[in-house]
Amino acid sequence: MAKTSMGLTFHIAGGRFVLKRVLSVVILALMLGAIAVMPAMSAEKVVVYTTLDEPLAREVFAFFEKKTGIKVEWVRLATGECVARLEAEAANPQASIWYGGVGLGHIEAANKGLTIPYLSPNAKNIPPKFRDKNNYWTGIYAGGLSFASNIDRLEKLGVEAPTSWADLTKPVFRNEIQLANPGTSGTAYNVIATLVQIMGEEKAFSYLKALDKNIAQYTKSGSAPGKNAALGECAVGIGYAHDQVKLISQGYRIKITFPSDGTGYEIASISLIKGGKQMENAKKLYDWALTSEAAKIYATTGVVPFVKAPLLPGAIPITEINTIDQDDQWAAAERERLVDRWNNEIYSAR
Amino acid sequence: MTTHQTATDTVRNSPKPRTSRARDSIADLKSLTRDPILLTTLVVVLLLIFVFVLWPIWKVLWLSIAPKGKLSMETYKYIFGQRWLARSFTNSLRLGAIVATTSTALGFIFAFGLNRANIRCQPFFRQMALLPIISPPFMFCLSVILLFGRNGLITNKIFGMSNFNVYGLGSLVLVQTLGMFPIAYMVLDGVLQAINADLEDSALNLGASRLSVFTTVTLPLATPGLASSWLLVFVTSLADFANPMVLAGKYDVLSVQAYLQFTGMYNMPRGSALAILLLIPALTAFLVERYWVSRRSYVTVTGKPSMHSIPMVSRGVSVFCEVVCWITAIATILFYSVVIGGAFVKLWGINWTPTMEHFKYAWDVGKNSIRSTVIMAGAATPLTGFLAMVIAFLIVRKRFPGKGALGFMAMLGYAVPGTVMGIGYILAFNQPPIVLTGTGLIIILCFVFREMPVGIEAGVASLQQIDPSIEEASRNLGASTGYTFRKITLPLIKPALFAGLSYSFVRSMTAVSAVIFLVSARWNHLTALTLAQTEIMRLGAASALSIFLIVIVMVAFAVMRLLVGKEHRPTGMIPR
Numbered sequence: 001m002a003k004t005s006m007g008l009t010f011h012i013a014g015g016r017f018v019l020k021r022v023l024s025v026v027i028l029a030l031m032l033g034a035i036a037v038m039p040a041m042s043a044e045k046v047v048v049y050t051t052l053d054e055p056l057a058r059e060v061f062a063f064f065e066k067k068t069g070i071k072v073e074w075v076r077l078a079t080g081e082c083v084a085r086l087e088a089e090a091a092n093p094q095a096s097i098w099y100g101g102v103g104l105g106h107i108e109a110a111n112k113g114l115t116i117p118y119l120s121p122n123a124k125n126i127p128p129k130f131r132d133k134n135n136y137w138t139g140i141y142a143g144g145l146s147f148a149s150n151i152d153r154l155e156k157l158g159v160e161a162p163t164s165w166a167d168l169t170k171p172v173f174r175n176e177i178q179l180a181n182p183g184t185s186g187t188a189y190n191v192i193a194t195l196v197q198i199m200g201e202e203k204a205f206s207y208l209k210a211l212d213k214n215i216a217q218y219t220k221s222g223s224a225p226g227k228n229a230a231l232g233e234c235a236v237g238i239g240y241a242h243d244q245v246k247l248i249s250q251g252y253r254i255k256i257t258f259p260s261d262g263t264g265y266e267i268a269s270i271s272l273i274k275g276g277k278q279m280e281n282a283k284k285l286y287d288w289a290l291t292s293e294a295a296k297i298y299a300t301t302g303v304v305p306f307v308k309a310p311l312l313p314g315a316i317p318i319t320e321i322n323t324i325d326q327d328d329q330w331a332a333a334e335r336e337r338l339v340d341r342w343n344n345e346i347y348s349a350r
Numbered sequence: 351m352t353t354h355q356t357a358t359d360t361v362r363n364s365p366k367p368r369t370s371r372a373r374d375s376i377a378d379l380k381s382l383t384r385d386p387i388l389l390t391t392l393v394v395v396l397l398l399i400f401v402f403v404l405w406p407i408w409k410v411l412w413l414s415i416a417p418k419g420k421l422s423m424e425t426y427k428y429i430f431g432q433r434w435l436a437r438s439f440t441n442s443l444r445l446g447a448i449v450a451t452t453s454t455a456l457g458f459i460f461a462f463g464l465n466r467a468n469i470r471c472q473p474f475f476r477q478m479a480l481l482p483i484i485s486p487p488f489m490f491c492l493s494v495i496l497l498f499g500r501n502g503l504i505t506n507k508i509f510g511m512s513n514f515n516v517y518g519l520g521s522l523v524l525v526q527t528l529g530m531f532p533i534a535y536m537v538l539d540g541v542l543q544a545i546n547a548d549l550e551d552s553a554l555n556l557g558a559s560r561l562s563v564f565t566t567v568t569l570p571l572a573t574p575g576l577a578s579s580w581l582l583v584f585v586t587s588l589a590d591f592a593n594p595m596v597l598a599g600k601y602d603v604l605s606v607q608a609y610l611q612f613t614g615m616y617n618m619p620r621g622s623a624l625a626i627l628l629l630i631p632a633l634t635a636f637l638v639e640r641y642w643v644s645r646r647s648y649v650t651v652t653g654k655p656s657m658h659s660i661p662m663v664s665r666g667v668s669v670f671c672e673v674v675c676w677i678t679a680i681a682t683i684l685f686y687s688v689v690i691g692g693a694f695v696k697l698w699g700i701n702w703t704p705t706m707e708h709f710k711y712a713w714d715v716g717k718n719s720i721r722s723t724v725i726m727a728g729a730a731t732p733l734t735g736f737l738a739m740v741i742a743f744l745i746v747r748k749r750f751p752g753k754g755a756l757g758f759m760a761m762l763g764y765a766v767p768g769t770v771m772g773i774g775y776i777l778a779f780n781q782p783p784i785v786l787t788g789t790g791l792i793i794i795l796c797f798v799f800r801e802m803p804v805g806i807e808a809g810v811a812s813l814q815q816i817d818p819s820i821e822e823a824s825r826n827l828g829a830s831t832g833y834t835f836r837k838i839t840l841p842l843i844k845p846a847l848f849a850g851l852s853y854s855f856v857r858s859m860t861a862v863s864a865v866i867f868l869v870s871a872r873w874n875h876l877t878a879l880t881l882a883q884t885e886i887m888r889l890g891a892a893s894a895l896s897i898f899l900i901v902i903v904m905v906a907f908a909v910m911r912l913l914v915g916k917e918h919r920p921t922g923m924i925p926r
Binding site: 047077091105183246 | 432433434495496499500501506512513517595596599600606610612613614615616618621696697699700701715728729730731732733736773776777780781785787788866867869870871872874878879882883885886887888913
């Protein structure tokens with residue numbers, strides 16, 4: 001058909017067939033839509049939002065399912081996306097538990113009234129420093145802030161990997177360091193909060209100003225600097241150690257160092273979601289998440305659980321790093337002010 | 351020059367003077383009551399748009415003007431007080447305008463080259479013009495970094511530069527243009543196909559030079575298409591956050607800031623307010639386009655057969671088109687080869703050992719997501735296409751009060767950033783009367799009402815070229831509105847329908863920003879999974895998932911061609 005100059009006429013005649021096909025497809029589409037509305041049939045289940053990395057989440061929940069017979073329906077979301085989604089869904093929460101994700105996010109969720117307190121019988125396994133005193137959230141593993149250096153790029157620059165915050169301001173690292181934007185990334189905000197807690201606010205900001213000269217780029221996401229160091233986009237990326245351990249296990253040439261003058265850390269946590277539909281099962285999952293059985297699985301991906309478990313090579317227990325006495329409640333309360341100050345004094349001046 | 355005259359007459363033929371407008375709309379209302387099918391259709395369409403476009407957006411807007419449940423302007427006061435936000439706003443506008451212009455130009459060169467200049471390798475270029483939209487947006491960015499970054503394959507390994515800066519406006523323009531010119535191409539391809547070749551031929555026969563035929567016949571007649579595609583790309587670029595998120599460097603744009611207010615600062619009111627700001631330039635552009643285009647007439651499809659007998663362009667122009675097409679195609683292939691190559695080696699840049707393990711892993715983790723993605727996109731696509739054509743028909747052909755508003759409202763869903771649409775859908779459909787969260791349907795509906803405007807624009811642009819008298823003839827002979835739409839209009843706008851369908855399918859397959867808030871365990875999305883893989887730098891697995899996606903889209907295109915009917919090209923030409 002159609003190769004003729006009379007194509008138009010032909011088409012008018014053929015219109016009916018086109019329409020029949022279009023209509024039948026539309027009807028089929030409506031049917032598919034109808035299938036999509038039907039609820040999942042499963043008696044014992046728990047709906048989970050998780051911020052664990054995809055492969056880790058897969059393993060953790062498969063293990064739990066096998067052990068208890070409770071079906072875990074999980075969706076993976078980044079910390080910020082999860083809080084946004086919990087807030088938007090607050091009128092009719094879809095999930096019952098938030099598993100993993102940066103501690104500051106869990107504090108934020110608790111402050112917004114999106115989660116409820118729960119004292120798990122297994123919470124005693126976790127040092128009090130790593131769980132909420134009001135029991136809104138409980139830590140499952142920690143990762144210290146660290147420097148991920150690209151070994152080849154360091155060789156080219158002829159320097160050793162940085163081992164203190166001061167090292168980062170050396171002129172040799174001009175345009176060679178990446179940090180995330182604290183206005184957009186919890187990781188980077190943790191860097192600022194840590195520095196303020198170590199040096200005091202004024203000194204911390206003059207340090208950040210000096211550091212700014214060496215920053216090639218403030219990335220949007222907190223894990224990007226480490227990834228970019230892995231790709232050789234910069235010499236040093238600042239981020240959480242367990243993110244960098246993963247890069248090493250993928251085969252990237254990365255060296256992880258910690259600032260000897262003290263560093264902050266993140267507490268990956270769990271919280272129960274207010275108004276969740278499967279609270280009983282969610283509590284079972286919560287309790288299990290704090291056992292050494294679960295900790296063993298976390299440890300396989302390079303993170304350092306609070307409950308003792310064999311660690312992956314390269315992973316450094318949080319107790320062996322010089323960590324500061326971090327006050328997350330303070331950090332959450334000061335966040336907006338400190339970020340605004342950083343935006344106005346450092347970012348806008350770039 | 352008679353031809354010149356004819357063409358300009360057609361173009362400059364403006365509608366009725368202002369004074370009779372009020373009387374017209376009363377008459378419109380009366381005629382509406384006499385046409386029950388039209389009335390019902392209109393009511394249904396309006397209802398759908400109200401529920402699935404306006405309501406979710408209103409929910410988000412409400413967040414920004416009433417952060418704590420009470421009306422308050424504090425959010426906007428904060429926003430207007432921040433210098434860096436003002437900078438983001440102008441940055442967004444500049445980027446949008448540049449990309450819209452370059453993409454429309456490139457899309458036009460492709461469409462012109464393929465429909466008029468008779469360049470070689472046409473089937474190849476037709477594929478190449480669509481390929482760039484088939485891949486998750488962040489994979490494209492990753493390719494740019496892997497090729498042109500400081501340690502990039504081309505910049506560093508070939509040219510030995512170790513400090514090449516890929517981040518900034520330049521790369522954004524490049525990546526967005528490559529990624530978005532297919533939108534312009536799809537609209538313009540339909541439009542150029544529909545321009546009656548007789549007009550150009552007779553102008554040539556009467557002695558007009560090729561250049562003057564182009565500037566006085568072809569180009570003016572393609573104006574609605576050019577305007578539509580500029581608008582669509584402009585809006586797409588404003589709302590895009592995946593590319594600037596990775597590649598912008600210091601060049602902050604508003605869509606990213608909005609996303610980050612939601613997810614980085616946990617501040618929903620501010621995120622909403624920024625997204626609402628983003629709507630202003632998008633909707634202004636829309637209004638200008640409608641006003642400008644509606645003052646003229648572009649009718650050239652009159653029901654008479656048409657066929658080119660004289661080659662329209664000189665050798666030089668044809669070569670130019672071909673060269674531009676080649677450059678674009680090569681750039682596209684280059685970026686794709688990173689995605690494809692990455693799936694077959696152990697670790698791009700570090701360990702080049704060939705392997706198939708990524709495919710096995712990707713299939714294991716991805717098969718459920720792939721199934722649900724295909725179901726959702728497959729359900730959304732025909733609904734989008736059908737609804738878009740109906741709305742385009744109503745806008746161009748029918749007279750009813752509030753017509754301008756209809757197009758305007760339909761456009762809203764496209765113009766807001768995906769994040770906003772996603773959050774709006776949760777807010778709107780998470781409590782009675784309509785509870786859809788956790789289902790696949792909420793994602794399908796989000797696709798339909800977000801991607802519909804491309805189909806509408808394509809449909810409007812091509813309907814404006816078709817002489818209403820063809821339809822009038824049908825109605826005078828006793829056919830109803832519905833019958834005429836089915837038998838006359840639909841077949842004539844088939845290329846536009848196809849463009850709308852294929853675009854909505856691709857977007858449904860690669861959508862990420864809206865979907866991330868709507869996915870559930872059972873209804874997960876392939877792109878969300880791919881994003882999660884890039885998060886942990888499993889680039890091989892992400893590449894393998896992207897390849898699955900490309901294959902699915904290719905198959906779907908073939909199926910759609912089969913269902914909609916072979917693409918018909920009315921402007922047959924004598925081979926060179």
